[in-house]
Amino acid sequence: MDRKTSPPRPVTVADVARRAEVSKATAARVLGGYGPVSEEVKLRVQAAAKALDYRPNELARSVSTGKSGTIGIVVGDIENAFFGIAVRSISDTAHRHGFNVILANSGEEVEAEKAALKVLVGKRVDGLIVTPADNRTIAHLRDIVRSRRPLVLFDRPIEGLAADVVATDDRDAAFAATMRLVAAGHRRLAYVTALNAEPPVFTGMEQLYTSSVKARVDGFLAACRAAGIDGPERGICLAGSAPAGQQRASIERLLSGETPPTAILASDSLVAFEIFKAARTLGRGIPDDLSLVSFYDAEWTSVTTPPISVIDQPVYDMGTQAAELLIARINGASPPARHCVLPTRFIERGSIGAPRRMMAAI
C-alpha cells in the first residue's frame, strides 16, 4: 500500500528504475517501448511505473529524438467558422496519425504571423499549416521552406514558394457565380472583401494581398468583362476588417451610393453577414432590390429569408487533405511541391433575382 502523497517533483525514469531495481537504461526501454527487455523485467518496471504514477516527459523525449509529434497551425481567425472547421478537421486528422496540434491566431496580421511562426519553430513542431495573411511579405515562410520543415499553405497559394498548397478553385468559382448573376440580368455588380486598403478604394490587383481573394476578384472581373460590362473594377469594394464598425460603414456606403450595385458577390461569410444586415437596415429587399451570393456555406445562410446562395467550399476535406499532405512529408515523403485544388459547389438558394428595371437602367 503506497501512500498517495502528491509528489512535488514529477516522477522520472530514474525513479522508476530505482524502484524496479534495474538500470535507468532498462527502465527507459520498457517505458519508451523500444529495446529488447525480458518479460519479467518489463512487468516489474511497469508495476513500478504504475505505483509511482509515472508520466513520461514528452518534452525531454522530443529534445533527444528531435521529433515533437506536434504540428503547428496558423490561421487568420479561429472565430471565423471557416477556420474553425478547418482546425477541427486538421486536428482530427492529426490525432488519427498520432500528432498533436498547436494553434496560433494571426488575426490576419503578418507581424503576428511571423511571431507565431517563430514560437512554433522554437517549439520544434514537426510541420506547419499556415494561411498566409499577406502574400507580399513572405520572407518568414521562405525561411521555413529553406529549413526544410514541412509546410502546407492552406486556402491561399503563394506563387514561387516551394510548399504544398491546398486550396479551392477560387477563380473559377467566382467566375461562375458572377456569370450566374449576369445571367439573371445584372449589370451593376459588386465584389466585397474584408481586405484593408488606405484609402479604401480599389486601384489595382496588386492591392489584393491574399491570394485567394486575388483569384476571386480575377474571376469576378473576367466574368464581368466576358459579359461586356465596362469598368467592373468600380464594383470592387475593400471594406476592411480591423474594427467591425469600419466594415459596416463601407458596406452601407456602397449600398447607399447613387448607383448602388444590384448584385453582390461576398468574399466570405462574415462580409456577407454584414451585407445582409445592412440591406435589411436600409430597407433593401433580397432578392428584389439586391441579389447576394457569398463564398462559404456558413450555417446562417440556409436559414435566412430568403436563404443565401453560396459557393460551398469543402473546408473539412481541405483540412484533412492539408494534414495528410503534411504528415506524409513529416514521415519522410518528399515529392515536389503539390498544389491541390478542391472543387467548390454552387448552392443556389433564394437570394438571386432579376434587377429591378429602374435600377437596371445605366
Add this chain to the structure above:
Amino acid sequence: MDRKTSPPRPVTVADVARRAEVSKATAARVLGGYGPVSEEVKLRVQAAAKALDYRPNELARSVSTGKSGTIGIVVGDIENAFFGIAVRSISDTAHRHGFNVILANSGEEVEAEKAALKVLVGKRVDGLIVTPADNRTIAHLRDIVRSRRPLVLFDRPIEGLAADVVATDDRDAAFAATMRLVAAGHRRLAYVTALNAEPPVFTGMEQLYTSSVKARVDGFLAACRAAGIDGPERGICLAGSAPAGQQRASIERLLSGETPPTAILASDSLVAFEIFKAARTLGRGIPDDLSLVSFYDAEWTSVTTPPISVIDQPVYDMGTQAAELLIARINGASPPARHCVLPTRFIERGSIGAPRRMMAAI
C-alpha cells in the same frame, strides 16, 4: 558574406559560442538573456547568432527550466461557435501574457478527454483549461488537481473538485427564460439538449452528465413548477448528438407528437438550429405555432425570420477570465478555488408569441 546553405542540423548555442569565440555558458547567457555579460561580448554573440540564423530550442529550454510557457485547452467541439470564440479569447489572453496554447478536442467524449489530458500533461503544459465532457467520471481531473497543476473548468463546474471555475448563471438564466415563456401563456414547454441517453428518454437529473445542462434543466423545471405546470419532466428531451441525423430525428419526433410543445428552450445554438429547421420543414410557424428561445447568441439567430430570442453568454469574457485565473495561478498565486459566475443577458427578439388557443388547451 556567409553563404546561406541550409543547415540540416539546427544551430545550437554551442555553435554560436564557437563562432563568437566565447564559452557555451556565455553564449547561453546572451541568447537566453539572463546572466551578466559585457556589452562587447553580447554584441559579438548576437552577431554570431544572426549570422548562423540561430533559433532557440524551446523544448530544451522547457526541459531544463520545468516551465513550458504553454497552456492546454480541452474543449468539446471547436466547430461549435461557442467554443470557437472561447478558444480565441483564451489564446488572445494567453499570448498577451506570453503563453502559447495547445488545443485538443474531446468531441464531448470522456475517453478522448482523458487521452488529451495525458498528452498535455506529457507536454508539461503549465496549466489547463477544460470543459469536462462528463461530470460522472472525473478521476483524471482529480489527478490533475492532485499533481498541483493549475486547472480551470470552463463553462461546466464540477462539484467537489478543487479547481477554479468560470461559468454562467445557467440555472437563473434558464429559470428566467422559462418564466418569460410561461408569461406568454405557454403551458406545454420543452427543454431540448444534445445529451445522449439510452434509451433517449428523460428519467431523472442523474442522467444529466454535463453540469451546465443540469443547472439549466434545474432552472427550467423550477420555473415550470413555480408556474404550476405539472409533469414538466416530460418536456425534457435528450436529443443526442453523436450522429447529426439522430438529433434531428428526436426533434422531429418531439414536434410531431400528439401534444407537441408550444414553446421550446434550446440548450445550445446547434440544437436550436436543428429545431428551427425542423419547424420549417414541418410547417410550424415561429412564433405562431412554436415559440423558441436558445442559449447562446449565435450569429444566425439574429438574421432569421423571425430572429430568435436568446440567452446571451459572455463567452469572450469567460475565456479571458478563465485564462487570467489560470495564469495568475501559474505565476504563483494560490488562493482557494474560485467560482466565477458571469451574468447572462436575455435578448428578446421575435421568436416568442402566445400559444394558439386550440393548442393551449390541455
Add this chain to the structure above:
DNA sequence: CTCCGAACTGAGACCGGTCTCACACTACAT
C-alpha cells in the same frame, strides 16, 4: 600598495529522456 567586492567569464553538472556500446550469459552449431 593591499584588500574587497563587483562584474564578467568558463567549466561542468543538470534537466529527463534516448541511444550506442560493451559486457554478460545463454544456446546452439562445429
Add this chain to the structure above:
DNA sequence: ATGTAGTGTGAGACCGGTCTCAGTTCGGAG
C-alpha cells in the same frame, strides 16, 4: 571443447538548453 550468434542488461554519452560555482579581472577604498 571451442566458436558464435543472439538476447538481455548496465554504463554512460548525448540532445540543447539552464544554472551553479569557481576563477579572473578590475576599480576603488583603506
